[in-house]
Amino acid sequence: MAGEGDSEPGKSFKLLGFLDVKNVPCARDSVLYGSLGSLVMGLGHFLATSRVRRSCDVAVGGYICIMLGYWFYCRYNLAQQRIRQRMLKEGMKNRVLFEGSYLDPEKEQTGSERSDS
């Protein structure tokens, strides 16, 4: 059957109706760490100060900061991984193409070792 394979609609879970945490890389972890961090910060602040309102503010602020902070960190690592994957793919393709030919860098190295000895 012609067409590309998309993920099934039933497999997505959208927070606030627009952020698909199941299929977007790093989204689920960001939200979970944000929630956990917010709980810890809010509860900790409350235990230290007994101020409910301010503790809620701290919890929400912590949620946003931790969520976004982890998001940027995770996406940066993901981008680096993608670049490495692309370089590896290109390197493997070039190796297959040039192996044994005069363009093979390994052959040049072996040749120079022989000439040195």
Place this chain on the structure above:
Amino acid sequence: MANHSQLTLQDAASPIMEELVQFHDHAMMVALAICSLVLYLLTLVLSEKLSSSTVDAQAIELVWTILPAAVLIALALPSLRILYLMDEVNEPDLTLKAIGHQWYWSYEYTDFKDLTFDSYMTPTTDLPLGHFRLLEVDHRVIVPTESTVRVIVTADDVLHSWAVPSLGVKTDAIPGRLNQTSFLANRVGVFYGQCSEICGANHSFMPIVVESVPLANFESWSSLTSS
């Protein structure tokens, strides 16, 4: 192509579209953070009495100036990066002309041999089982995989627009003007698009189908079709 209830972007088939999908995810995460904050503030405001003795609020005014600026910078930087990336012209391996008519597309491959064909939508009554209604065409655009393709888009009569969401391409087809775009299909597959500029009664019935095949298959198709 999109599923029946799909609201999200289609799976990317080109590096530019991959970047756009990633930027979309990034923008949605920022939007989630802002919505969470707004919902919380709304809850606070609705649970307070309607009176205030505040005369000045320097700190909060500083916060609600600097924070939106930071958010805009966080969105603008990746956006501008992709914008300039989309405008890069890497030496294309193939040039394809797409000409919009009422109501079909015609394509010309004139790099090596003169190959011209029209691409009409397959009527629903003639659609084979399992094919997609209002999306299939009689002659697909065949392009080689992992090759930069330059598309020159124009129109013969009225405004049209050549769009393929999976490839991240949408270019207006304007009579008397040549618009250029390029894409690189990084995997084999069939990618669907539809005319994206209102052009008359059958505007919804002039789809675009791009089929990306390995280079050897493209060459054999090209030689078979030209002869």
